[in-house]
Amino acid sequence: MFVNYDDCILNVVASIRNYFGLESSYAANPYFDEYLKTKKPRQIIIALVDGMGAKLIERKLPQDGFFKKHLLFSTSTVFPTTTTAATTAIQNGRSPNENGWIGWSQYFKEVDDFIVPFLGKGYYSKKDYGADYVYKKIPVSTTKDDLIAKGLKADEIYPAFRPDGAKDIEDFVAKIKAASYGDDSYIYAYWDEYDSLMHKEGVDNKLSDDYLKRVQKAFAEGLKDLNKGTLVVIVADHGLVDIKEEINVYETPLNDYLLRPTCVEPRSTVFYVKEGQKEAFAKTFKELYEDDFILLSKEEVLASHLLGDHENHPRLDDFIGDFMAIGKHNKHFVYNAEPADFKFKGAHAGCHIDELLIPVITYMDENKKTA
Secondary structure, X not given: OOOOOOOEHHHHHHHHHHHOOOOOOOOOOHHHHHHHHHHOOOEEEEEEEOOOOHHHHHHHOOOOOHHHHOEEEEEEOOOOOOHHHHHHHHHHXXXXXXXXXXXXXXXXXXXXXXXXXXXOEEOOOOOEOOOOHHHHHOOOOOHHHHHHHOOOOEEEEOEOOOOOOEOOHHHHHHHHHHHOOOOOOEEEEEEOHHHHHHHHHOOOOHHHHHHHHXXXXXXXXXXXXXXXXXXXXXXXXXXXEEOOEEEEHHHOHHHHHEOOXXXXXXXXXXEOEOOOOHHHHHHHHHHHHOOOEEXXXXXXXXXHOOOOOOOOOOOHHXXXXXXXXXXXXXXXXXXXXXXXXXXXXXXXXXXXXXXXXXXXXXXXXXXXXXX
């Protein structure tokens, strides 16, 4: 299952941008347009809970719980179904092919290194290029930036890895409620712990399930007495699947064909292949892994508009290599020349429906007087 860019989270973001008088790369969602027109919010807060896919809510939470009661609809995220690509896209309404932010590690030929965009560090080399390295190389603006440029007030809420960030999910929701009494027109709020826990413990694990219930409780209780006129839109960047097998490319016949290690994501894996070896690589790959992965050449990735419909970022060709392998089921690729310290039990970035579908949950306290 892949993204229909005429009906995905970018169209919801376009509705929000249009509501504030901003232009959008993608068409607005007509249903959400009508919803905003009816509700007429003074302020919109997008609360993104990393990893909280729609299928997880469907399977793991009761019908009468806060999230299902306030679920407006489900839609697809962008591709790759991963934080780097999706949170960037949700923040500015542009698809990954436009932004150039596509995965956890991306190859930058000017330094011949794989860099983690969010951290500015070499994925394999561990070299520190500076936290703002990729932000300077492939800059992206956000809806917050665009609104401020327009003369409106906007802000962000993050976990404790940012200054003044939230220390736990309860504090995160408390900051959202407090912000509803401010004069910002728009706030982007991001929370990361659920995704991190599923990577470590797995999707169908009691610790993960209990944490999802805690997230729901935090919103249900923490949004009581939300300022009237504030609309909270709770979304996710992707869902996750449990990983049954981790395949180390370094130890497979595929490694003989490679010019350099793999990158982007374990379930959207980019391969750079030696000159003259592409046909042999593709043949070997399909013989070994066709049941569990879709293999696309660079040309097929571009022609399919897998990463978005609009004009490609000038560096996209560099970032997608010669081939991309996309996980269909419960396996993923890694590249380790030495034994790894950590193995993911839950992962994302593939094309499974559990990774792709995300919720659009909305809440307004319409019975309260405006403060």
